[in-house]
Amino acid sequence: MNKIKVILSLVPLVLMFLFFWVPIIVWLQKWVFATNTISFWPDSSTRTLLLNTFYVASITSLVSTTIAHPITIFWWLASRRYRTILISVMMLPLFVGLLARNYSWIGMLSYLESTNISLLNIFSDQHILYTNFSVVLVMIYIFIPFAFFIIIQSFSTIGFAELNAGKTMGASFFESLHKLVLPRTWKQTIISILFIFASSFGYYVTPRMIGGGKNDLIGNLIWRYMEQGDLDSASLSALILLLLLVPLYVVSFILIVRWRRRILGR
């Protein structure tokens, strides 16, 4: 019976190692250690793209998480019916599909432009579509559900009994929220920010469709190289991306493991 237990336990780990880490190692071995005449230091246009990517990814991750946090508090405080409604609202975009949602934003934003609504005067030349603003807006829309489902993990471990206990001891609702509840959610909040930052760093679908080719991120450059068959340059750009994200992985791993140990005891 122990053999079966060991086999069952090893199957998922072996699959993850074989299916994910082996291809990554093969790719790294092929493009990093092979002879390469391309300079590792990115040129000025790549540096500009990296800066733009960093800017877009930072804003997307911070704003998505900031918006999702109070929504998660609402979910935590809400009755069962409204919890279900909120979960359904968060999952609805997942069913519709990424490309369809991007197209719908193109349709809605082009309609706003064509109707010449005066609010558009706030943005330069009444353009919303095919700008950095529209790319960030749509990416925030895409990542809010992700932030919600990550932060929800922390709230689901906090019971109302603690709030009630605080109230019994004389604390106000906000004191209990501020000192008992929110400190226990900051790790998941940071994990959410890091996850969305890492995901949006390699994004190219939304910048391509909503940015119109004028507001590319580093992911678009990698995709363009790949389309042209220039896998050397694509891999080099991807390697730069990977190296920039390594600290995130380390921090995320430590936060996730420590959070789980504290909450789940394992």
Place this chain on the structure above:
Amino acid sequence: MTIINLKSPRYFTVILIVFAFIVSLFLIIPSLYVIIWSFLGTANVGVLGKPTVVWYKEVLFNKQWIYAATYSVSLAIASSTISTISSVFYYYSSIWFRNHYQNLGWILMIGPLFFPTIIYGLALRATFNANNLSEWSALLVGHSVLSFPIQYFIIESNNERLNSKWIFSAVSLGATHWEVLKKIVFPLFHYPILLAFGIGFLLSFDEIVLATFVIDSPISTIPKKMWDAINYSHDPTPAVIGTSVLLIAILCFLLGKLIFRNKDNGY
């Protein structure tokens, strides 16, 4: 009609409810536009016309779209099955093995979660395409890996359904691991497992990044086909597909609720 369970200051409750409503509208409106666009769309995105089902006929009765849909569905079923079974095994093993096993699992899982998918796509291309392995196998592997962590979180978030002492008691009384899985774990976790399978299916069906990096042949998945059409077509085809998937998902959800209504003990 109770919206908020706990007694909180009234103005805080109102602000929270209004904020949740506004964000919900922000999330719902684009999806509603997709449905409207599928029925009122013209050949130019953003321009709406009279109600028509011509785009549904274009997609649902077109051989190329049917082939792409068959490819996407079969890939999604296969990858979701592999990743769901793996995540159940990993969850079950985590009950028995702690610390080093779980830390190793997290190290292995952190990659698909935090590595940009674009890098994984390049890695799959370097491993599979360069060695003349089939595109289908690369996509199967890629989709299984990407779904695995999310499916594991779904199953694990329903931890309260299972007391690990039941498993230990069963095994100490002579039950095999297969009997424990069959008679304790699967009956208690049928809803999370089905949900995980459904989410894995949707993630695979909608996956575009790996498809664009791995697929070179004319046989492509639905998202890849839509992506290739971006440069020359802005018709409501994506909206038709999105609306169809949404409708099927709602039907599956209602069917699942109906089937498991009496068996699910209030969960």
